[in-house]
Amino acid sequence: MSENTENKSCVVPIGPYHPLQEEPEFFKLHVDGEKVVGIDIEIGYNHRGIEKISEAKHYDQGIFAVERICGICSTSHPFAYCNAVEDLAGIELPERARYIRTLVGELERIHSHLLWLGLAGHFLGYNTVWMWSWKYREPVLDIFEKISGNRQHYSMFKIGGVRRDILAEDIPWIEKELDALIKAVEMFKGAVMDDPVILARTKNIGVLTAKDIKDYGGVGPLARASGVDIDIRRDNPYAAYNLVDWKVQTFQGGDIFAKAVVRILETLESIKIIQQCLVRLKTVTGPIDLKIKEIPAGEGIGRHEAPRGEVFHYVRGDKTNRPTRHKIRAPSYVNVATNEKAVIGYDISDALIVLAAVDPCYCCTERVSVVDAEKGTALYTGNDLIRLSQEKTKKLKERIF
Amino acid sequence: MSFTVDALTKSLNVFHAACSPCNNCDIEILDALTPRYDLERFGIQLVGSIRHADVLLVTGAVNKKVVHRIKALYEQAPKPIIVIANGSCACSEILFRDSYNTCGPLDKIIPVDLYIPGCPPRPEAIIAGVVKLLNAVRAKDKK
Missing domain, CATH: 3.30.390 (Enolase-like; domain 1)
Known part of the structure; x- marks a missing residue:
C-alpha cells in the first residue's frame, strides 16, 4: 500500500x-x-494447534483430531491423513473400503457445494436460493446419518480401511435420495445460468486469470473455474477414483459465475461417482479394514481433493505408535490469498x-x-x-x- | 412474570460468536433456521450486533486471540443476557484442552447459563436446549 x-x-x-x-x-x-x-x-x-495435538495422539486417535480441523471438510482431512499414514506404512486398501471411502468423500463434496451455493445466494440478496439449497442439503445429511450415525463428523475412516460398512439394505434408499437430489441440482443449474440478475451480479466480477491462479498457487474449484485443469483425484488417483468413470469439470472465465457453475457441475459429477460406487458395493465383497499392527519409521504424504481444493498431509513416524511430525496444508489457506x-x-x-x-x-x-x-x-x-x-x-x- | 423476563424470553434475538470452532456447530445453528427446522417462525433470529441481542451463543474452544474479544462482547451485551455454550468445545474443550493456544472452557471466561453438548449438537438438540432454558428462566422468575 x-x-x-x-x-x-x-x-x-x-x-x-x-x-x-x-x-x-x-x-x-x-x-x-x-x-x-x-x-x-x-x-x-x-488456531487451536491441531498439528501439535495430533503428535501427542496415536495414529488412530489422530483421525479424530484432524477431523475437527473443519466441520465442512470433516472427511477430507482424515482422508488425506489416512493416505499419508498408509503411504508411510505401505498399506494396500481392500477394494470394498476404497469404494466406501470414495462414496463418503463425494457425499461431503455435495453437501459442501450446496452449502456454498446457499450462502452465495444469501450474499447476493437471494435468500430463496439460500433456503432452497440448504433444504436440498438435508437429504445428504440424512444419508450420512444412516451410514455413520452422525450428521457431521462421520468418523468413517481408520488406518487401513473404514470403520463402518454400508449395509446392502440401505443402498436402494440412498439411491432414491440421490435421484431426487439430481432434480434439485438440475433446477439450480437452470436457475443460476439463466437468471439475469445473478448473471449481472456475478459475470466479470472478481476475475482471476489462469496466471493469477498459478502465481498464488490457487487450488480446487477456484482454479478449475479459471480453466486450470488440476484435480488430485485424477492426477494422482487414490481410493477408488481410478475405478469409476468421471470427468474433471473446468470452466473458462475465472469470475464468480464460473466458480458457481464449476461447483454445480462438480456436484452432479459427484452424484455420478456415488451411484457407481453404490452399484459396485452390491457385488464387491470382502473385508472393510485391515488389522494394522505396526506403523514403521519413515515419511509419508497424503493428498485429497477436498471440496475447496487439494489438502496435503505429511507424517513422519519413528516406529512408535504416534507421529513425530505431522504437517497439514489446507486449501483455503492458499485460496484466501x-x-x-x-x-x-x-x-x-x-x-x-x-x-x-x-x-x-x-x-x-x-x-x-x-x-x-x-x-x-x-x-x-x-x-x-x-x-x-x-x-x-x-x-x-x-x-x- | 416481570416485564424484563417476559420481554427476554419472547422472540429471542441471537448473537452468534464463533470462537475458534470447526464450523460444524455454526452450520447446525444455521441449519436450525432453514426450512426443515425453521426456528424463524418463532421469531428466533440472528442479529448483527451484540447490543441488540437477548442471547449470546458461543461455539468453539476459545483461543488466546479471541478470549479478549469474547470478554468484551459479554461486557457490551445488554443485561440480562442469556449465554449459551453450544457444542462440546465450548462446554468442555474436548481434545483441545491439551492445546497450547486455548484458554479453558467458556464458563471459566464468562458466566454460562446453558450447555448444549454434542459434536456437533443436532438442530433438535439446540431447539430442545433453548426451550428448557426458557422454561427455567420463567419458573425462576415466578418464585
Whole structure:
C-alpha cells in the first residue's frame, strides 16, 4: 500500500466475527469512494494447534483430531491423513473400503457445494436460493446419518480401511435420495445460468486469470473455474477414483459465475461417482479394514481433493505408535490469498460475494464497520454492508425487468 | 412474570460468536433456521450486533486471540443476557484442552447459563436446549 492511497482511502474492517458461519477471519478493505484499492488479510482466530495435538495422539486417535480441523471438510482431512499414514506404512486398501471411502468423500463434496451455493445466494440478496439449497442439503445429511450415525463428523475412516460398512439394505434408499437430489441440482443449474440478475451480479466480477491462479498457487474449484485443469483425484488417483468413470469439470472465465457453475457441475459429477460406487458395493465383497499392527519409521504424504481444493498431509513416524511430525496444508489457506487479486478494483458492494466466492465460507455479514480513516468514525455497520449488496441486486432487478 | 423476563424470553434475538470452532456447530445453528427446522417462525433470529441481542451463543474452544474479544462482547451485551455454550468445545474443550493456544472452557471466561453438548449438537438438540432454558428462566422468575 503506497503512502498516497493510504491518505486517500478509508478502511473497511471486515471481521473477525461474522456470526453467520465459519472461522473468524479479519479482512481490512482499503476503499477509495466505492472502489476497493487494497486488502489486508489477517488470520489466526481459529488456531487451536491441531498439528501439535495430533503428535501427542496415536495414529488412530489422530483421525479424530484432524477431523475437527473443519466441520465442512470433516472427511477430507482424515482422508488425506489416512493416505499419508498408509503411504508411510505401505498399506494396500481392500477394494470394498476404497469404494466406501470414495462414496463418503463425494457425499461431503455435495453437501459442501450446496452449502456454498446457499450462502452465495444469501450474499447476493437471494435468500430463496439460500433456503432452497440448504433444504436440498438435508437429504445428504440424512444419508450420512444412516451410514455413520452422525450428521457431521462421520468418523468413517481408520488406518487401513473404514470403520463402518454400508449395509446392502440401505443402498436402494440412498439411491432414491440421490435421484431426487439430481432434480434439485438440475433446477439450480437452470436457475443460476439463466437468471439475469445473478448473471449481472456475478459475470466479470472478481476475475482471476489462469496466471493469477498459478502465481498464488490457487487450488480446487477456484482454479478449475479459471480453466486450470488440476484435480488430485485424477492426477494422482487414490481410493477408488481410478475405478469409476468421471470427468474433471473446468470452466473458462475465472469470475464468480464460473466458480458457481464449476461447483454445480462438480456436484452432479459427484452424484455420478456415488451411484457407481453404490452399484459396485452390491457385488464387491470382502473385508472393510485391515488389522494394522505396526506403523514403521519413515515419511509419508497424503493428498485429497477436498471440496475447496487439494489438502496435503505429511507424517513422519519413528516406529512408535504416534507421529513425530505431522504437517497439514489446507486449501483455503492458499485460496484466501487470491482475494488480494480478486477483490481489488471492484465495488465495495461486490466485495462480500467476491470474498465468499473463494469459499473459505467467509462472509462477514455482521460486526462490520466502515471507518472514516481521518475522523475515525464508523459510517457503516455490518448489516449496512449486506444491505448495500442486496440493494444493488434490487436496483438491477428493476432495471432488467 | 416481570416485564424484563417476559420481554427476554419472547422472540429471542441471537448473537452468534464463533470462537475458534470447526464450523460444524455454526452450520447446525444455521441449519436450525432453514426450512426443515425453521426456528424463524418463532421469531428466533440472528442479529448483527451484540447490543441488540437477548442471547449470546458461543461455539468453539476459545483461543488466546479471541478470549479478549469474547470478554468484551459479554461486557457490551445488554443485561440480562442469556449465554449459551453450544457444542462440546465450548462446554468442555474436548481434545483441545491439551492445546497450547486455548484458554479453558467458556464458563471459566464468562458466566454460562446453558450447555448444549454434542459434536456437533443436532438442530433438535439446540431447539430442545433453548426451550428448557426458557422454561427455567420463567419458573425462576415466578418464585
